[in-house]
Amino acid sequence: MRDFTETEHGMEVDVQVFKIKPRKVKVPFGSRPSSCPMRAWRAWKESAGLTDPDDFAYKPLRNRWHTVLPGGLEPETIGDVITRLGTRAKLSFRPTGHSPRRGLATSSKPAGNDRKVIAQQGGWAANSAAMETYFEDGDGWEENALVKVL
Structure with missing residues (x-):
């Protein structure tokens, strides 16, 4: 959670990945509520009950009840979620x-x-x-x- 810092303009994300050099990315508020990353982040944070700065920001959901489970998501899992959502959205390509x-x-x-x-x-x-x-x-x-x- 501490890798996401909210500001008046949006949020700053401390990106630590192995393929590209670490960097702080500024993510502004979106112009459309339906695709605004800040609104989505705040909604997720609230619905998942995320308050501990040392906890994971993204967590798995229990399949049957869609309740939040402890622990974090692996990078491969995030890729799988993106692919699954692309299939569900019937995109013309495989994200x-x-x-x-x-x-x-x-x-x-x-x-x-x-x-x-x-x-x-x-x-x-x-x-x-x-x-x-x-x-x-x-x-x-x-x-x-x-x-x-x-």
Whole structure:
């Protein structure tokens, strides 16, 4: 729990993962209540009764009664949950635990965010060639070399 610090602008998350260097990520309030990470975090914290700063932030639920169990989730479990939710939502692709990171890059670039800002938030090096592979080609109209030329 102590890796999540709420602020007036959102929350700061201390991300400690083995593949990318540790960093503190700032997560702002969302513009839509239905997809706001802060609202979701607060609702989860309240419904799970999370108050102990030394406790796990994300916990398993008992299948039958959906009550919160002690302990935390393994990284593989989080990936499984993402995949299961994608199947339930009938997405046209199979999301994995890596999908949120890719989705950050894919959605952030067309929103007009600078590549260096995207790299910092996602844990890539500033001029990461690997990050570039996550930028999916749009329809070719929004990002077009002839925009503002013709």
